[in-house]
Amino acid sequence: MKMVIAIIQPWRLEYVKEALYAAEVKLMTVSEVLGHGRQDGAPEIYRGQKETGNLLRKIRLEIAVNEAFVEPTIAAIQKGAKTGEVGDGKIFVYELAEVVRIRTGERGGKAIG
Amino acid sequence: MKMVIAIIQPWRLEYVKEALYAAEVKLMTVSEVLGHGRQDGAPEIYRGQKETGNLLRKIRLEIAVNEAFVEPTIAAIQKGAKTGEVGDGKIFVYELAEVVRIRTGERGGKAIG
Amino acid sequence: MKMVIAIIQPWRLEYVKEALYAAEVKLMTVSEVLGHGRQDGAPEIYRGQKETGNLLRKIRLEIAVNEAFVEPTIAAIQKGAKTGEVGDGKIFVYELAEVVRIRTGERGGKAIG
Amino acid sequence: MKRFSSFLTALTLAVAALSAQTAAPTPVLSSGNTAWLLAATALVMFMTAPALGLFYGGLVRKKNVLSVLMQCFAALAIVSVIWVAFGYSLAFSDTEIIPGVLGDFKWAFFNGMTPEVLSPYYISDATGRVPHLVFAMFQCMFAVITPALIAGAFAERMKFSFFVLFTALWEILIYIPLAHMVWSANGVLFKLGVLDFAGGTVVHINAGFAALAVVLLLGKRSNHRTLPPHNLAYTMMGAAMLWFGWFGFNAGSSLAADGIGASAFVATNSAAAAAGLVWPFLDWLINKRPTILGAATGAVVGLVAVTPAAGFVNPAGAMAIGAIATIVCFFMVTVVKEKLGYDDALDAFGCHGIGGIVGALLTGVFADPRLWKAFGATYSGALYGNPGQLGIQAIGVLVSVCLAFFGTLIIYKLVDLVLRARVSVHEEEVGLDITQHNERAYTVID
Amino acid sequence: MKRFSSFLTALTLAVAALSAQTAAPTPVLSSGNTAWLLAATALVMFMTAPALGLFYGGLVRKKNVLSVLMQCFAALAIVSVIWVAFGYSLAFSDTEIIPGVLGDFKWAFFNGMTPEVLSPYYISDATGRVPHLVFAMFQCMFAVITPALIAGAFAERMKFSFFVLFTALWEILIYIPLAHMVWSANGVLFKLGVLDFAGGTVVHINAGFAALAVVLLLGKRSNHRTLPPHNLAYTMMGAAMLWFGWFGFNAGSSLAADGIGASAFVATNSAAAAAGLVWPFLDWLINKRPTILGAATGAVVGLVAVTPAAGFVNPAGAMAIGAIATIVCFFMVTVVKEKLGYDDALDAFGCHGIGGIVGALLTGVFADPRLWKAFGATYSGALYGNPGQLGIQAIGVLVSVCLAFFGTLIIYKLVDLVLRARVSVHEEEVGLDITQHNERAYTVID
């Protein structure tokens, strides 16, 4: 079992969700984060002063999947999130030791979906 | 050392915290996330139109524990979060390679608590 | 490849960012979390009643790095975040199985930076 | 048409003289008085929504903020309809169904109150009148805010359907009779001689003790512990807007743009200012930090306490009333409430009930006879050689406390026969916004 | 100076009599009327910003809230400048460039309108006048809010540069001529005898159908699905503030602090209250929960619908108008809009266009002749034996619908020659706040 974490542009979320649904990946956890990457982004200007913070708004997706779904999930995220511009984001994957469905107590691969 | 991540219903947080304290697990990091799971949830209706977003509010817990505490932690979360309804949430566990307490520089199992 | 997660005091973020830049670690993802640790924190008082929630505001950093950068990253975070007071926070490190740069499709160590 | 002397309870005796004196000139429309009362009516409307909504809404948890805003808004809508339909007539008609207690339907749907008809009621200006319609609308906004104030006590746990039915019935069975008793020329309490310039009894004591009655029956919130307000900026905004609107409430209660209105304006501001300093000062002494919530709460307590006194006290008296009421309420809210353990969520009882009593009693102490001298009347408190007034004030307080408290117990039980008052524990946990209205106040991402 | 009889379309015939009657006394400054109209002008200003800004701003997504607030604020600034420079003169001058359709530049920059000059316009009080400057400013705020109302329809997708140019041209080419036709003594519509107390045609029908024209040309938002409002507390605040400001809008339209103003005040509050109850009640029936957004929307619809009727109907009539308009608008917004598929983002057409029509027609039904009797005029609706009025109202509606709709189509196309109206899909996705203004409303952490 793997956990796939993706950091994407906020406005690509709809596209990514669509692509994931198409790949039969339907469960996910989403949050709002700030990212510092290679993307510069025109600084906002307040009363003529350039804002010097350099954290851009991003969306973070957390998707737990069984092995067979790892590559389709990555592919779907890429499909939905890619625009070719700097700032498109990254995908991080790590090994999950255990998954538990709270409602039933099921564990492992069965609990993931 | 393991990291236990739990996604739970927001209003179960108090119960989960209580159960964790009872299990002597007292350190945790909490955040607000949106989840798309099996739970459908009645859509909200604004000016007669059904809202079509399908992300529900959830709480995400992040708890680092030593091996011996993994199962008690899972059990405590289950105890606090379980209502038997769809949407109760999931627990994800993964291996931690290292833990550092910033204040003291301690590492590993000693740093976790 | 490793993922370094740090929970720090909100007002140390600027210092940590500076220290990370100095260590040539420039990419990161940041979010606001609530933490329950050893730190007690004077409870807030509303209309004379002590607030009984015990979750303190923290900042969570997520930094993916190649092996060679793990210790410099930890050191930089410690440098920026440490005040010696309880509540300084923790660093958690775990193994990354894969990293993908969405824009280019690059994978692994090349995708991380 | 029978000429009313004045609607102020306080004016019972004095008014005889006043009417005699001013009997000669025929009342005419005063565009100046009307201009002020139109503005004042808008200001009092502003107090219920958005002001009170924000003040209360900021104090609850995110998941309940809309339910609180909705209660304020719904009170405005429901009571406005009742008031126009028959409420005003029952409360202020000079012909009565129950003598001294309840008017009749003569002015139902403002029947006969065509635009040119002048208000039979006046306070300080017998000659320069406002249209009857304006007086009726000004009173409407008082009738509106009273049940909205109660909502602070039972926040975060009442079913909306119960709220609607309760509010309508409470308005008809408690507010309207009390208003008639206190403000109508035939009212039983009117004849007592209680001084109440702008509604300390009918609005604040009434709402405060109704609040207490409701929470005693309704019980605590299921997870009753101190939670931080979800948006203190709203609360601060709301408090400032209440202060702003209160100028209409108190200074409008002279029904004239004259010196008495001005004096009530000064008293209002002075009491609010003094009280807004005292509460954070007590915070500072006792809890080490002067709080913003304390400043906002103090200001509101000061405004409550000065309401019955506004047109009768000098600025120093007003400050004293604000300061003393704040000390008492601080003690009630921070010590007594915890001891007794009732869950007055946003301190509707602690601020309006207690603040209202302190203000009503102290009006009997600080009423300064010099204020009305040029207007041909005398209102003196204990400090100016008329200790008897304090006794009269105490009777007024007692009667309204009893009416409000026991009356509300009965109404609650009545509505309870039809509808369950409380949401389920699960609904409470999920929050009233979703469970009662299927809406959320804020998005997380969008 | 030529004496105007009155600016109300409704007064065409009646006014002859009225003027005759009141010809004798020389008009003098009434400080009371002036006091109320100054306050009312401030109240109407308050409606555009912050009230409308908050009402609309709360309904859009976080990334677009500033663009909406900016549109309201910019409308206030742009129209104020145009109005003073030449707008007022073109709209209200009694000498004309195009007879019956457009005034001239005689009062450009308020030329000749020194402080002591009295308003040539009056409604219910012929003798007690306000300064001409006050009348001009009161009208300014009506001219300001109208284009701001339209902005609700095209929210979340229009370029700011287009908005600026469009608003300026629309104001000059649509609003000003319509105002002249309807409100000036020589206006072609003025002579029809349409009853419109406070601007149902010029403001609401006009804005509503302009909104429809714009969205038909502009197209839907690229991701057109129902999204939750980002902050319903703002929307609620905004609705309450609109209600508050509307007292100035409607009760100020008598241009006097008198019984007619008072009557308009009562009608305004009654309609808003009834409508604010009906919409959530329909929600309850149809969607199982009474919503806060429904209460806020209903109240606004009630206020829109009562605008033309305010000074002509009794409280029961006002409630009926509010309730009926709400039922119609509820149906438009929840059923028809979806069926037809136009993207009226915040229901500017559904609430103002449709609500305005219902109100205008019902004014012809509920106008109660007893109201103006003492003021020497008679305005009767079908219910009071004058069915013809309904026909006149229908003509008024038709003319203003056509003018607004087709005129706006032309203006849009005109501006479209110079500037693209829509932001790109990418800009829409990123949000207008960043792409149009390079600012964000809220920080995430700071």
Next chain:
Amino acid sequence: MKRFSSFLTALTLAVAALSAQTAAPTPVLSSGNTAWLLAATALVMFMTAPALGLFYGGLVRKKNVLSVLMQCFAALAIVSVIWVAFGYSLAFSDTEIIPGVLGDFKWAFFNGMTPEVLSPYYISDATGRVPHLVFAMFQCMFAVITPALIAGAFAERMKFSFFVLFTALWEILIYIPLAHMVWSANGVLFKLGVLDFAGGTVVHINAGFAALAVVLLLGKRSNHRTLPPHNLAYTMMGAAMLWFGWFGFNAGSSLAADGIGASAFVATNSAAAAAGLVWPFLDWLINKRPTILGAATGAVVGLVAVTPAAGFVNPAGAMAIGAIATIVCFFMVTVVKEKLGYDDALDAFGCHGIGGIVGALLTGVFADPRLWKAFGATYSGALYGNPGQLGIQAIGVLVSVCLAFFGTLIIYKLVDLVLRARVSVHEEEVGLDITQHNERAYTVID
């Protein structure tokens, strides 16, 4: 009682004629003027809280928003108490402790100012007076907002205890004497003949240069870099509310609901509108995007600049003043401030100090003699053949700049002997809300 001619500095000479002319009719209460001034007083109160609080509060970081709101609210409470106790008397009494500089305690606690006593002060209407109490309260709200304006400069780093003591002392030692010198009939600056309709010197220049003095002594915020405002919707709301309240500030300053008040109302709106367009236009030119913060800032600068001019300039003049002041302030805030490196956090100096100076000087250019002609007085600026006025205005500016700047330096140093002004770096990092008040504005989850 000695009859005052008028409190306006501007009226020194003209007023002799005016008083003579109007000596005959006995002053009487004007309910119309009183109605407007009561409303105007409420409006000016509204400017400090919630308006200024929101305007400023939105601009700071989340962790400091309450501290800013608290400073506005505390200024309201503290100054109100001081004003009633002795401030009004020291500022406006006609008998003096220091001739030409400071009144005495004759009106302490509004002694002798019973409700029927008329205001000895008037501007454009000598006969129709308001109660003395109303005049005193109207002035109170000016005294309240001035120290609150300063708070914008030292936001995010001052200890609350220092703020309290500083505000009280500054009010007594700077504001009150300056008000006496400028507004009292015996005041030394009054006799200079400086034109200042509504408080350009006493309020805005005064607050602006006090702000500069404080930040020079206090130093920069420890992490002094440009941070995004935490809630621009609040700032926009606040700006709109300030605009709304400013109608009371400026149009109320005629102390009458008449043409002069109306003219000030028009000028106020015109200047704000022009300025609210110019700033975002400069943004557009220089930084590629018209900003909302620019529109809000511009509007406020326009309102500041027109304050001294409001009753003296025609609408075109008002627009010119608004536009010119905005260009100057834009340059100060975006270029000069950065160059010089002082940390005027929310631009209290840049907007109020500089905008106030530009407005004061331009009043000497654009004052239009036609405005007061019918009122028996003449106020002409350079544009109307009276270049000398510009010189007089410059002297007025210089004197108030020096008084404010050096006086504030001294007060600051004085308070600094007792209390440290700055919070520690750690407290600044954690935020003032928690460290000064032990509260947070917003919850994260609840």
